[in-house]
Amino acid sequence: MPLSAAAPALEMDIEDAYQTAKAEGSEDGADPDAVIANLANNMATAIHGYMTQALVSTDVEVDSGQMDAVGGSTSNSPPTGTGTGGLS
Amino acid sequence: MPLSAGYPTLDSDLEAAYITARDSGTEDGCDPDAIIAQLAEDFGNAVHIYMETALVSTTIITPGTQMASAAASTAGTPGVYSTPGTGTGTGTISFESSDVGTLISEIETAYQDAKAAGSEDGADPDAIIATQAADMMAAVDKFALTALVETDVTVNPGQAVVGYMAIAGATTVPVPSVSLVGTGAGEGDLS
Numbered sequence: 001m002p003l004s005a006a007a008p009a010l011e012m013d014i015e016d017a018y019q020t021a022k023a024e025g026s027e028d029g030a031d032p033d034a035v036i037a038n039l040a041n042n043m044a045t046a047i048h049g050y051m052t053q054a055l056v057s058t059d060v061e062v063d064s065g066q067m068d069a070v071g072g073s074t075s076n077s078p079p080t081g082t083g084t085g086g087l088s
Numbered sequence: 089m090p091l092s093a094g095y096p097t098l099d100s101d102l103e104a105a106y107i108t109a110r111d112s113g114t115e116d117g118c119d120p121d122a123i124i125a126q127l128a129e130d131f132g133n134a135v136h137i138y139m140e141t142a143l144v145s146t147t148i149i150t151p152g153t154q155m156a157s158a159a160a161s162t163a164g165t166p167g168v169y170s171t172p173g174t175g176t177g178t179g180t181i182s183f184e185s186s187d188v189g190t191l192i193s194e195i196e197t198a199y200q201d202a203k204a205a206g207s208e209d210g211a212d213p214d215a216i217i218a219t220q221a222a223d224m225m226a227a228v229d230k231f232a233l234t235a236l237v238e239t240d241v242t243v244n245p246g247q248a249v250v251g252y253m254a255i256a257g258a259t260t261v262p263v264p265s266v267s268l269v270g271t272g273a274g275e276g277d278l279s
Contacts (some may be wrong), residue, residue, distance in 0.1 A: 002279045007229045015221035022213065036110065040103035043277030044138075048095045049226060054153060054232065058177060058276030060148050060241050066270035068249045070263055072156040072167050074270075083177045083239060083274045088090045088144040 006053035013046030051087065058083035094141030098134055105130035124203065135228060136188045139181065146177035146274060147168065148241055156249055156265075162232055167251040168265065176275045179239030183231070191231040198223035235278045243270030249250035 021039040024030055060081040066074045109127040114116055149172055156167040202220040205211055247267040253260040 001152040003229060003232055004279070007225055010228065011221050011225035014224050015218055018217045018242060019214075022217065032110065032152075035105075036106045037103055040106055041099050043097060043102050044099035046209050047098065047135060047155060048091060050228070050233065052091055053143070054142075054278045055235055056146055056276060056278060058146055058148075058237055058239055058274030060150060060177065060239075060272055062154070062173070062241070062260050062270055062272040064154075064245055066154065066156075066243070067268045068156060068167070068265045069268065070249075070252060070265040072110065072158060072252065072265065074169070075157045076155040076236040079151050081148055081155050081173070081272075083146035083148040083241070083276065085144065085146030085177065086180070087181070087278075088093070 001053050002055050003050065003053060006050045010050040011044055013049065014043065017042035017046060054087045056083070056085045056087065058085075089141050090143045091138070091141055094138045096212050097141075098138035100136065101134035102131065106136060118213060120203065124199045125196055127164060128199055129192050131190035131195050132188060135191065135231070139232065140183065144177070144179040144181060144237055144239055144241055146179075146241075146256045148175045148177050148243070148272075148274065149173065149271075150175070150243060152247055157254075158252060159227060162252045163255050165253040165260075167249040167265060169247050171248045173243045173247045173267070173270065175241055175243040175270070175272075177239035177241045179237060179274065180236050181235040181237065181278070187231060187234040190227075191227055194227035194230070195224065198227060233278060237274070237276040237278065239274035239276075241272035241274050242270060243267075245269050 024035045060083050064074050104193050109123050121126045150173045152169040154169040205216045245268045249265040252263040254263045
């Protein structure tokens, strides 16, 4: 899905990360290092989950000089094409 | 490296950023604005470094229509690619330094707004958290959409090439051909 569709989940996940840190930090005997580690992990997971949804669009130029089976090669201005895909 | 390999570094970089902010905040005479500025810079740099670990994969189509110069055996007649081409692209994403600066600035603003809201009488922590989450999301989302995509393209062989002719006695006969592997480049963005 495009990032525009993934953004609401990112916002919710960030909010959840902060709420979890707030709740953990208010507990008796809370370990600040553990709270921080958990916050960082939740934030990283939120951003990673968002970013992996990205769609990619490209304009493609084919190089001239492409050969064919009988020894010819392309010579004119390269045509443009399109590319679509994603991130990993 | 793919995003999955960049993710652990993002996690550790964010943790380091938060620890630095916490430790700075416990020092005598600490400056909250300076701490927020440093946290925003560390957070923004962590996100920037992580996002640039992304690997791009695309499927490409080209219209064909290239003109091909005649090989010696084809009586000097040109050929033309008569079928579209397919292929794949692989590449990376990058960001302008100005956009990284904007990300850091907007994260700093988000933190400053949360700090200001939290110091007001009757401040609602849940509302502050919700607003900060929205501001952080907006900053990260806006930054991601500034990504510059670049790919190296491989065009599959097999596009039909028509138009070549060969001399056969007193006449000419068509010499069909097919393309071999081609290369190219792609530029684009994320959505």
